[in-house]
Amino acid sequence: MFRVTVDGAERWARSGQTAAAVLLAAGRASWRTTRGGRPRGVFCGIGVCHDCLVVVNGVPDVRACRRVVEAGDRIETQEGTPLPCFPPETGVDAPEGTVRDVPVVVVGAGPAGLAAALAAAGAGARVALVDEGQRPGGQFLRQAADGPERGAAVRAVQEHPCIEWLPRCTVWALEPGGASCTGTDGGWTVHVLQGPADAPGRTAHTLRTAALVLCTGAYDRALPFPGWDLPGVVTAGAAQALAKGQRTAIGRRVVVSGTGPFLLPVASSLLTVGARVLGVYEAGSPAAWLRTPVAALRDGHAKLPELLTYAAGLARHRVPYRARQAVVAAHGRERVEAVTVARLTADWRIVPGTERRVEDVDAVCVGYGFTPQLELALAAGCALRDNSWVAVDAWQRTSVPGVYAAGEPTGIGGAALAAAEGELAGLAAARRTVPAAAARVVARAPAARRRVVAGRRFARLLAAAHPVRDGWHTWLGEDTLVCRCEEVPYGVLRTAAGERGTGGVDGGAGGPDGGSLAADGMCTFKLTTRVGLGPCQGRICARNAAALSGPDALPDPQTADRRPIAQPVRLADLAAPGPVPPTPPYREDPS
CATH class of the missing domain: 3.50.50.60 (FAD/NAD(P)-binding domain)
Structure with a gap:
């Protein structure tokens, strides 16, 4: 136990406790005020919505649900959207980072990421496992009681000589081109910031890899209603x-x-x-x-x-x-x-x-179900299935060479399916980077693939049994907020959609062209309503806004949601000089 302060009052905190947990234990339901004067506290709990922003040690816009407190931290209520102030003579000094080549990089350490890392390492590949958490497990295993099997998987990752565990790391950008560990074409450069969540001056790491496995998980979908x-x-x-x-x-x-x-x-x-x-x-x-x-019974008996x-x-x-x-x-x-x-x-x-x-x-x-975290997959240019999920083949390969996906980004089906997909993705990544592992990969793949097939059957049953029905829009009033960040009510959204001729849930026929929005019309729609322009960048409101405003109100996510920066990054981190890349130790593609 150690002490922190909450708006000047001392409070006890435990190791590993988040600022949000400290505030809730102090009896606080809210600790931020929006520009419109509305109180805010924790909402999504995993850093997606940005409702729970606080000031920590004088630095604003820190997500309380992600920030693990340390002894002496000063947590303060945040009002509006203040700008951070640093002494001009000191600036923000970031520790010197690293640039290195890693044959396989796995992003996300939930069930899919753990399985991918262990499968790739077991086939002989060297792996870097990157996650925002302090220990492996992701949202699922961090929240579940540590049973023998689950605890064994976490320990195996931490103790495996071929797996480098990188905790408290945010992957904020991807760039094509990187290490070519086996002489294959392509490769990726993965930009990582390591340190306390949203803190200035985090350590920058640059990982160059030939095989990138995305196991980025999902977050809850919430439907709006009054209050x-x-x-x-x-x-x-x-x-x-x-x-x-x-x-x-x-x-x-x-x-x-x-x-x-x-x-x-x-x-x-x-x-x-x-x-x-x-x-x-x-x-x-x-x-x-x-x-x-x-x-x-066949697919859900377990x-x-x-x-x-x-x-x-x-x-x-x-x-x-x-x-x-x-x-x-x-x-x-x-x-x-x-x-x-x-x-x-x-x-x-x-x-x-x-x-x-x-x-x-x-x-x-x-x-009301889950929304996959697609930011990195879209940044890499991966094709989507049904405009919702990353499309993969039988080896979990995406449409982009050298990029694999497993778990919730490919479809919601539970931890067992995620682990089976992760194993397949890890095996495929190892086969790409360690040609000698091909025989072992081929031997292990059929059992994992059978689990994937069974898991996807159950996922289809789950989706069919618990769909989100269209009638939820009748719960809303004209003043019910749809976009929490920009405080946009349903009435404004419906009016703007009608003016653009998109129809919407109330059944309008749309405009003269049948309700289609051109690209420039989409820009006008967003600028008029400000839906999706807040800190969460539409992660919470986009699906609901699209359902309320008509099928053409929001554009194709493969273009609209593709951003060069996938996670919150401070300007000081972007401006910090990076280390000079060393000469890659792996053989380059002569072409």
Whole structure:
């Protein structure tokens, strides 16, 4: 234990505790004020939304959910969008970084990344495993109890002589061209910043690799409703991360709402850390699984014991579970104090007369599936499938030579599928960089591929059983925020969409051209509404805004979401001089 200060008051903190957990333990639900004067606290819990920004040691715009505190840290409330001020005579000194060649670079240390690193290293490749966390495991394994198998995977990565573990690292950019470890064409340069999250002067590393494996995971999708921007309304993943990773309850009296089986472990985790769960509200219907009972038993039987464990825990604590119901509004002044729950029709419209108010609520956890983290895949130029997922072949190869993807970026299917895909990707990367490993790779691949096939069948069942239905837009009022960063209400969005002729969810026919937006029209639309122009860059609002404004309101993500900078970086880090690259020790392609 050590001491930090929160707005001048001393507080105890634990090693590994985030600033968000410290603030919540201090009884704070909010610690930032937007330009519009709205209070903000933690929301996504994994650094995507930027709601939880604080000032740490005089530096603003630090994501409290990502920043692990250290002894003596000064945490202060952030109001508006202040600019950091550094003494001009000192500037920000960054430690000298490194430039080196690594045959295989794996980005992300969740189930997919762990499996990829171990498979590649086991086949003889030298691997760098990069992750923002302090220890391997990603969101899933950091939040789960360390069982023997899971703990063994983490230890194996940390102890493997061919794996270099790079913790607290943000991959902020990719460049084509890098090490050509086997004389193959191409390669990638991976730009990394290592150090405390959002701190100035982090150490810069440049990794040049012939095989890049992207295991970047996903984050929760939240649907907007009146009051969803109140402090205390968080994503299901944020509540899970705080409960499992920080042993912190998001509130005392909590409501869980959304769709999908992830709601059950979230409720279970909340009970474990002492919260009272007032109800779990599933917007869909579990009966959807009964439409294909044979397939559900064949592909989902391994999940059944886990499901029964969660169900028994909820029953033991007398937690109500209600299908075809959802939280459709949150109420409060400075934080959530009550919610409105309603029954839903098959397409998720509110059944008139079924609304009821639940009082004395201090936290709401919402989750409507997941959105893949595609920033690096798009920066590399990888093609997408269904405009949503990275397209891969039977070896997890993307459309870009030397780039592989595994886990949630290729489709949401759970940890077992992610690990199987990661193993295949790691084997393929090893085969590219270590030709002598081909025989071992071919021998191991069939078993992993069978697990992938079974896992993808289950993923399709999951998607079919828990879709997000279009009727959720009826929950919104004209003043309901859609874009949290820029505080854009639904009424502004709908008006702008109508003026651009995009139609939208209310069924307009669109403009004279049938509702298409030209590229310049898209720019005008965004500048007019400012949707997607805030710190989260549309990660939270883009899917919802597109659904509300019509299919042509937002452009193709393969062009619109492709950015040279994939993660938040301070200008001082961009301006810092980099080290002189050494002569590559590997054979270059003579062409």
